[in-house]
Amino acid sequence: MAYEPWQPGMIITAGRLLSISPTWQDWTPVWTTSTGANLPAFNNATVTARYAQSALTVYYRMEIVFGTTTAFGGGGASDNWRFSMPVPAAATSGIVGQGEAHDVSVANTGGRLGIRPRLTSTTTIELEVSTGRVDAVAVTAGGLIDAVTPWTWASGDVIRVWGNYEAAA
Numbered sequence: 001m002a003y004e005p006w007q008p009g010m011i012i013t014a015g016r017l018l019s020i021s022p023t024w025q026d027w028t029p030v031w032t033t034s035t036g037a038n039l040p041a042f043n044n045a046t047v048t049a050r051y052a053q054s055a056l057t058v059y060y061r062m063e064i065v066f067g068t069t070t071a072f073g074g075g076g077a078s079d080n081w082r083f084s085m086p087v088p089a090a091a092t093s094g095i096v097g098q099g100e101a102h103d104v105s106v107a108n109t110g111g112r113l114g115i116r117p118r119l120t121s122t123t124t125i126e127l128e129v130s131t132g133r134v135d136a137v138a139v140t141a142g143g144l145i146d147a148v149t150p151w152t153w154a155s156g157d158v159i160r161v162w163g164n165y166e167a168a169a
Helices: 014-020
Strands: 031-033 046-054 057-065 081-084 098-102 112-119 124-133 158-166
Touching: 098 124, 112 158, 124 158
Parallel strands: none
Antiparallel strands: 031 081, 046 057, 057 158, 081 124, 098 112, 098 158, 112 124
16 A cells, blocks of 8 residues: 555554555565666576665665676676666655675675665666775775676675665655
C-alpha cells in the first residue's frame, strides 16, 4: 500500500500500519552507465540489496562482491556507473548515504576508501569517491566510479552503500 498521510476520521487497518512500518525486502538493482553504452553485467557477482520504506522515507543497503565473470563495461572514465534504486525518489540529491569500496588486490585494508551515493536521477544513484585509502596512499582517480575509477575493478572487489532518501509521493 502506498503511503497516504493520516487524516481525521481514518480507520486503523493492517494495510495502513504496514504503510508506515518498515519491512525489509529484497530488490534487484539494474546496473547501467551514464551514457548507456559499454554496459556492465553482474554475471556471477554476489549482489545483496535490501530496502525498507516507512511513510515517505526509504532506507536501503546494497553490497556487490564482483565475480570472476563480472563484466565492468569498457567506457572508461567518462561512462559512470549507475544503479537503480528500489523506489522512485522525490528529487535528485547530492548525498543519500555513505559507503565504501574495497580493492582486494591491496593487502589488508589499504584498498578501502569511502564513497558517497548520489541520486543523479529520481531512480538511480551514481557513486562518488569521497576519501583516500585508509593507509594514506593517495587516490589519483577520484570522481564518479566507473570501470577504471578509482582503480581497475576485478573479481573479489566490493562496493557497499547504505542510506536513506525521500520517496516520491
